[in-house]
Amino acid sequence: MNREVIIPPLRRIQGVLVPPADKSILHRAILLNALAGGEAVITAREYGADNVNMIAIAQALGARAAVDGDSIRMTGAGMRPARPPAGILDCGNSGTAMRLLAGVLAGQGFGSILDGDESLRRRPMARVTDPLARMGARIESRQGRAPLTIHGTPLRGARCEMAAPSAQVKSAVMFAGLYAEGETQVVEIAPTRDHTERLFHYFGLPVSAEGYTITTRRVDGWPACGVRVAGDISAASFFIAAAALARDGSLRVEDCGLNPTRTGFLEILSAMGGDFEAAKPGVSAGEPVGTITVRSSRLEGVNIGGEWVVRGIDELPIAAILAAAADGETSIRGASELRVKESDRITLIAANLRALGVPVVEREDGVDITGIGEWNGGEVDSGGDHRIAMAFAAAACRARGPIRIRNAGWVETSWPGFFTTLGRLSGENL
Ligand code: S3P
Numbered sequence: 001m002n003r004e005v006i007i008p009p010l011r012r013i014q015g016v017l018v019p020p021a022d023k024s025i026l027h028r029a030i031l032l033n034a035l036a037g038g039e040a041v042i043t044a045r046e047y048g049a050d051n052v053n054m055i056a057i058a059q060a061l062g063a064r065a066a067v068d069g070d071s072i073r074m075t076g077a078g079m080r081p082a083r084p085p086a087g088i089l090d091c092g093n094s095g096t097a098m099r100l101l102a103g104v105l106a107g108q109g110f111g112s113i114l115d116g117d118e119s120l121r122r123r124p125m126a127r128v129t130d131p132l133a134r135m136g137a138r139i140e141s142r143q144g145r146a147p148l149t150i151h152g153t154p155l156r157g158a159r160c161e162m163a164a165p166s167a168q169v170k171s172a173v174m175f176a177g178l179y180a181e182g183e184t185q186v187v188e189i190a191p192t193r194d195h196t197e198r199l200f201h202y203f204g205l206p207v208s209a210e211g212y213t214i215t216t217r218r219v220d221g222w223p224a225c226g227v228r229v230a231g232d233i234s235a236a237s238f239f240i241a242a243a244a245l246a247r248d249g250s251l252r253v254e255d256c257g258l259n260p261t262r263t264g265f266l267e268i269l270s271a272m273g274g275d276f277e278a279a280k281p282g283v284s285a286g287e288p289v290g291t292i293t294v295r296s297s298r299l300e301g302v303n304i305g306g307e308w309v310v311r312g313i314d315e316l317p318i319a320a321i322l323a324a325a326a327d328g329e330t331s332i333r334g335a336s337e338l339r340v341k342e343s344d345r346i347t348l349i350a351a352n353l354r355a356l357g358v359p360v361v362e363r364e365d366g367v368d369i370t371g372i373g374e375w376n377g378g379e380v381d382s383g384g385d386h387r388i389a390m391a392f393a394a395a396a397c398r399a400r401g402p403i404r405i406r407n408a409g410w411v412e413t414s415w416p417g418f419f420t421t422l423g424r425l426s427g428e429n430l
Pocket of ligand 1: 167171
């Protein structure tokens, strides 16, 4: 994880990228099959440590999971596993794993403990334990932080009005709703990624959405279901940006998820004048899938806020790199959530851009960036955050000198092969 990587200036990003399996969808597919009855195969390529931890947790809950290349053959433990997990369930770096599991474990007939690494132990968990408590859940935390000690208890349905947009919190309540007496509703304030809704539907679980309200209810179980997980648009965005930035950029991204609740980054790139097309010819496990082609682009600054932030929350670090290359000013606002991701991404974006010589002003809920076209090399730090490491690797496409990335090994969280892929598409030996 502490590995240092030095990226030379990259002139070229060319070829075909088939991105790793969508991390969000794979988390949910593992969890749903872990708690199902029967056997099914999940197909997913090149996933990282977050999803590997989720597989280990499924096994600790009594499910079987046999990994063979791109396939995960799962045998479910049923929605109420017979035995409590033997030890603490380690979610590693993954907020999604911890929050979704809190929803699933709250209504079990046994107790369990969820923990994670240093970064995850710093992240707010009251946002998920509070709505679950309204359903009757008994969860102890360390002042709203992990570890979470969950005393399984019968749950009752509730109507949960979300305080902020969060697909993780929405999903935790939806999972808990499968165990709760009666009906459970989540009322969103802005539409967040709807993978849980789509997968519930795909697995035949009760789910309906009307406006911003999602309704589910108690079930007695569900059968295992094969899921082919398409490519992760969040992972792809680093290369889409790299190709747009490179002087010699021409990239085709294949089998990429294009769920409209996830394409905020493409909306931002389009508003900046990016030269790309996205075609959506297919569907995989209820999710739209397609191809994105992108070429070297001349970009202009934009104001990023509102729903672009919700639909592109994980892509704001790479959007900041585009902003640094664009003509004029870019502002990112309404994004204070970035401070409680795997790192404080606002502080790290600002500090690392500054280290490259890009003028940036840090705000409470975002940053202002003055585009300068290209920049010096320099030394940056991922702060233990996979997306910061990948965003600043892509920044090498407009650098005059090498970029040294400290703590670059954290790319393992979501994409262990990231630097190998960057080497292949750029023609450099990384
Ligand atoms: C995710 C939801 C988002 C996102 C995270 C994955 C999910 O988090 O940032 O990377 O899979 O539900 P929030 O729910 O905290 O916004």
